[in-house]
Amino acid sequence: MDTALTVVVAVSLAVAVATLAGRLPVASPLVLIVFGIAASYVPFIPDVELTSELVLVGLLPPLLYAAAIRTPLVDFRANRRPIALLSIALVIVTAVGVGFLAQALLDVPLAVGLALGAVVAPPDAVAATAVARRIGLPRRVVTILEGESLVNDATAIVLLRTSIAAIAGSVTLLETGVEFLVSALGGVLIGAVVALVVIQVRKRITDDLTDVSLSLLTPWLAYVPAEEIHWAGTDAHASGVLAVVVAGLLLGHKSPIIQSATSRLFERMNWATISFVLENTTFLLIGLQVKSIVADVGDSELSAGRVAAVSLLILAAVIGIRLVWIFPATYLPRLIPAVRRADPAPHWTTPLLIGWAGMRGVVTLAAVFLLPADTPHREVLVMIAFVVTVGTLLLQGLTLPWLVRLLGVRGPDRHEDHLTEASVHQAAANAGLRYLEERSPEPSPRTCSSACAAERRTGPTRSGSVWAAPTPRPRSTAGRAPPRSRASGPS
Numbered sequence: 001m002d003t004a005l006t007v008v009v010a011v012s013l014a015v016a017v018a019t020l021a022g023r024l025p026v027a028s029p030l031v032l033i034v035f036g037i038a039a040s041y042v043p044f045i046p047d048v049e050l051t052s053e054l055v056l057v058g059l060l061p062p063l064l065y066a067a068a069i070r071t072p073l074v075d076f077r078a079n080r081r082p083i084a085l086l087s088i089a090l091v092i093v094t095a096v097g098v099g100f101l102a103q104a105l106l107d108v109p110l111a112v113g114l115a116l117g118a119v120v121a122p123p124d125a126v127a128a129t130a131v132a133r134r135i136g137l138p139r140r141v142v143t144i145l146e147g148e149s150l151v152n153d154a155t156a157i158v159l160l161r162t163s164i165a166a167i168a169g170s171v172t173l174l175e176t177g178v179e180f181l182v183s184a185l186g187g188v189l190i191g192a193v194v195a196l197v198v199i200q201v202r203k204r205i206t207d208d209l210t211d212v213s214l215s216l217l218t219p220w221l222a223y224v225p226a227e228e229i230h231w232a233g234t235d236a237h238a239s240g241v242l243a244v245v246v247a248g249l250l251l252g253h254k255s256p257i258i259q260s261a262t263s264r265l266f267e268r269m270n271w272a273t274i275s276f277v278l279e280n281t282t283f284l285l286i287g288l289q290v291k292s293i294v295a296d297v298g299d300s301e302l303s304a305g306r307v308a309a310v311s312l313l314i315l316a317a318v319i320g321i322r323l324v325w326i327f328p329a330t331y332l333p334r335l336i337p338a339v340r341r342a343d344p345a346p347h348w349t350t351p352l353l354i355g356w357a358g359m360r361g362v363v364t365l366a367a368v369f370l371l372p373a374d375t376p377h378r379e380v381l382v383m384i385a386f387v388v389t390v391g392t393l394l395l396q397g398l399t400l401p402w403l404v405r406l407l408g409v410r411g412p413d414r415h416e417d418h419l420t421e422a423s424v425h426q427a428a429a430n431a432g433l434r435y436l437e438e439r440s441p442e443p444s445p446r447t448c449s450s451a452c453a454a455e456r457r458t459g460p461t462r463s464g465s466v467w468a469a470p471t472p473r474p475r476s477t478a479g480r481a482p483p484r485s486r487a488s489g490p491s
Contacts, residue, residue, distance in 0.1 A: 006046060013039075014280040029283045030397045033390060036287015048288045055366030059278055060153070061219035061244050066275040068150055068248025069255070070268075075143045076249060081339075082144050085329040086354075087122075087151035094121040094321050095159050101317050102384075105310045106302075108376045115163035116381050119368045120318050120388045122152040124361020137357075138409065141350060145357055150249075153363050154242040158183045160367055167375065179236040186238025187226055191246025194222040198251060199258050208263040215251075215267050216274075222247040282362045286389060289365065293386050296379040307380055311387035318388055319358065319396070326355035349407045356403055359396050360389045 017035050021028035039045050076083070095117030102113035123145075137145075162176050198218055205211045223240035230237045255264055297307055330351040334340040368385035371378055 006048065010048065010284060011277060011281050014284040015277065017284070018276070018280040025401075027397055028280065030393060032280055032283035033287040033393055036284045037290045037390075038287075039284075040288045040291035045288070047292050048285060049292070050285050050289055050362075050365055050369075052366045052369040055282075055362055056157075057223070059282055059362065060241065060366075061223045062274055063278055063282075064150060064153070064241060064244045065219035065222075065248040066271040067146060068245050069252035069271065071143075071146055071150065071249060071252065073249050073253040076147050079140065079144050079147055081333060081343075082329070082354075083147035083151065085333075086144070086148040086326075088155050090322065090325050090329070091118075091121040091152050091155040092159065093325060094318060095156070097321050098314055098317055099163075101314060102310075105313065106377055106380065109167065111163050111166035112376055112381075115160055115167065115371060115375070116314075116368075116384065118156050118159035118163055119371075119381075119385050120314065120360060120364055121159070122156040122360070122363055123149055123358045123392075124363060136410075137353065137404065138350070141353055141357075144354060150245045151242070154183065154187060154239040154245070156363070157241060157367065158239065160370060164370065164372065167372065175236075178231070182231045182236040183239040184242065186229070186231075187240070187242025188246050190226045190229070190238050191222050191243035192250065194218070194225070194243065195247040195250035195254075198247070199254055202258045208260065208266055211259060211263045212266045212270055216270065218247060218251065219244050286362060286365060289386060290390075293379075293383055297383045300377065300379050302377065302380055307383060310380070311384045312391075314384050315388050315391045318360075319392065322358045323352075323355040326351045349409055352407070353400075353404065353409060356396055356400060359392045361393070362389075364389045 013035075014032060017032055018028040021031035024031065040047075095114055098117035098120060099110060099114035102108060102116045103110050106113070158180050162179055165175075198214065198221070202211055202214060205214065222243040226238040226240040226243035228237070251258075255267075259267070297304070300307065327348075331345055334343070334345045364385050368382050371381060375381065
């Protein structure tokens with residue numbers, strides 16, 4: 001009963017605070033974290049433990065799946081190079097850099113430092129895009145940030161598990177490479193197989209509620225088998241996170257073929273609601289951890305001043321490594337003529353914004369609890385992960401809107417969006433006219449004439465209604481499914 005009451009209170013507070021935060025000029029994740037930090041010191045608020053199993057099994061699969069099904073696969077493919085350089089290469093570079101720094105500052109084995117580096121390396125899928133969409137970043141920037149956040153968790157978790165095995169002294173370089181390949185290729189394969197099976201099943205489902213119910217189960221249908229199937233003779237297994245992302249991307253791409261319009265509408269609304277509740281509850285839970293984390297650090301043999309200094313230095317390293325990496329990763333590939341012709345170099349403001357939008361989130365806090373209990377200075381490592389998470393969310397999240405205004409970067413043009421939508425309506429009307437004219441039976445041309453005349457009257461009206469629709473006031477988009485964007489070109 002106490003657990004049920006805690007869940008109800010936490011979700012209610014998260015929804016209420018997020019709703020009120022929508023009226024403020026600050027993204028709701030930042031308000032929820034500050035509220036959670038303050039609430040953790042209120043006497044009658046119980047201690048809420050954010051376990052790794054709760055996050056990695058209960059929260060992460062549905063959040064990643066909800067983001068994946070609304071990410072256009074065409075845009076993901078078009079930006080696969082920057083996404084790979086950020087979600088794989090940058091995560092590895094950050095983990096190694098932070099690993100050596102932690103070894104020097106804390107006097108711990110390198111394997112422990114690399115484990116900490118893997119924990120703090122991946123930006124959060126929710127935080128960056130929630131802030132980015134609210135302040136109106138260019139579509140390609142949002143696409144790259146979303147794509148990076150979908151894949152980097154898998155890279156970080158593989159590195160973390162490898163580092164934990166190295167702490168025990170039971171891993172070789174060859175085993176590390178095998179585990180990484182098994183995790184990546186196995187995750188992609190299992191995600192694709194699950195997507196193909198679900199596509200065939202959903203093609204045969206005619207009931208909308210049954211179809212949406214299967215959609216709600218899909219994240220775990222991909223995650224659980226990937227995590228449970230191991231490579232023969234080793235502990236290596238496929239990445240459940242990557243399996244969920246691949247399944248979501250493929251199912252989102254095929255949704256117009258395998259679902260009815262009503263089913264797609266139901267699915268979108270259900271996943272938007274689930275994302276809204278889980279995202280906001282997650283950020284509230286992050287803030288609620290501060291009291292217990294600070295209490296645990298008090299038992300450490302390291303002084304409070306040293307812990308604070310190390311935490312801030314690693315926070316600065318995490319931010320600095322990303323900023324240093326992003327510029328060569330953006331411009332060096334374009335020294336190749338073929339790459340430069342296909343994708344001209346963007347303005348320098350684009351990599352700067354992507355570099356500054358590296359907010360960490362719940363995966364960092366959940367992953368740090370995977371460290372064994374006998375890890376040297378484990379309570380300090382947990383504190384560092386918390387400082388990096390909250391520090392990037394507050395520092396970068398609060399200053400990103402100011403940086404966008406300073407650089408004069410403009411987001412999508414609302415009038416251009418209206419023009420595109422009107423063009424789509426008109427194209428659909430023209431396609432309907434052609435269909436009616438081609439399929440109309442020869443003996444009764446009046447039927448076609450009547451239907452075609454009606455379509456000619458209503459088609460332009462639907463297209464024109466786009467312009468007549470009132471422009472909504474800016475509000476928080478946390479938890480909402482964004483409109484499907486076109487394949488964006490170079491920013």
